[in-house]
Amino acid sequence: MSLIASDFSYLPDVKVLGERAPLVSKKKDGHSSDYSSYLNAKGDADIFFPTDFLLLERIDHYCSGWLKLQKDKSSKQGKKRRTIMLDPSLFMEEFGQPSRTRTKDGYNPLLDDFKNTKIYLSVPTHNTK
Template sequence: VFDNLPHDLIYSENQVSPWMEVWVEKQHDRETLTELYKPLEDPLITRCIEIMEFDEYHNTQRSGMLKNIWSKVFPKPRRCWLPTGCLKLLEVLHDALPKMSLIASDFTFLPDVKVPGERAPLVSTKKDGSSTDYGNYLDAKGDADIFFPTDFLLLECMDHYCSGWLKMQKDKSSKQGKKRRTLTLDTSSFMEEFGLPTKTRTKDGYNPLLDDFKNTKFYLSVPTHNTK
């Protein structure tokens, strides 16, 4: 399940400043945890950022200039959670099974997320039957559940990257087609196509296969004839 895989947090001072790794440090004389910002060194984080920002290779110089001006007038810090655990999993799968067929399902968004940042997790704990959501992941010290939403567009990009196709697109002379055929469906659409929703409809019209899990999607990926 992607939402429980490890993620890494990156930080940038504004819209155009370079990304930095976020480390967590515990002070010797205190119980509290603090964040440290360090230059990018982790190769897995670097690869994930490369995939995430792939579309920026196609941006025009003008849009880059506007972004630079905007960041000076209205500077805004950025925090972004990267699905590095998912990327590592896909790398292993593609290396071992390059012609695999993949079906995955997960949350596409989570309600009432209080932790800041793009693709931020829901950090929650339950005590005496009552749930409490944290506004800071540093406050959860072993007694909380952490759920990350899955960015299915990024998942698709990572899938193509691990297949080798996305890397070749940087070489403009490469004309080879995609190695994977991919499709993302809402859970209700997936169940209508591949399930048996007529068997689960209740007398009052309610159907758990179609009416529940509105915040989940299915991702399907199969090899194409371009896979050797």
């Protein structure tokens, strides 16, 4: 089975303390305001968590049966997986049509936006090397 995912890899200006802390933000009348705790949001904010893509890769490989934990004594080995993590601009250059999405002033949302996201691609392979 293949896995394709895209999400935030980091969040700028997070006010909540902690590793991989969420961004808690609301938008009202076109203006964003961030909270220092999800407890202060009281149902009127969006909560964004960054994804740890290296951890996602380990989970993906473990769930596919390829990567085993040291404590796991089973002999079942899944198929090896090939994974890549790309910035959206690289993904769009490879698989999109950036020449068709460029604006008259040269701005290209497919290449210039979403700098804080990653695209994760994982497929099984028969290659044993």
